[in-house]
Amino acid sequence: MMRNDTWFLLVQHRHIGRTDVYEYEDPERAAEDYSKTEQRFLSRLGGADPAVDVLLVGAESLDVVKERYPSYFLKDTSRSAKLRQLLAALPVAPAS
Numbered sequence: 573m574m575r576n577d578t579w580f581l582l583v584q585h586r587h588i589g590r591t592d593v594y595e596y597e598d599p600e601r602a603a604e605d606y607s608k609t610e611q612r613f614l615s616r617l618g619g620a621d622p623a624v625d626v627l628l629v630g631a632e633s634l635d636v637v638k639e640r641y642p643s644y645f646l647k648d649t650s651r652s653a654k655l656r657q658l659l660a661a662l663p664v665a666p667a668s
């Protein structure tokens with residue numbers, strides 16, 4: 573991460589296939605909101621199948637975040653459908 577990165581707070585609502593994205597220029601404010609968001613969803617985080625996932629990342633742009641964390645931006649709600657989409661997006665390796 574670079575000092576001039578933008579900070580993105582991702583709140584993934586896994587069972588409805590939606591991710592809310594909040595953008596910050598101030599890393600301290602981003603970290604503060606991350607902590608508040610984790611507290612807000614504490615009962616729905618963790619476990620074998622959490623309903624919500626909260627992630628704070630720094631990157632040059634939202635496009636970079638989407639490239640590095642594609643599972644947060646898939647619209648499907650089932651794990652198998654998400655896995656199929658992620659595998660389909662992988663580049664094909666040349667045969668050796």
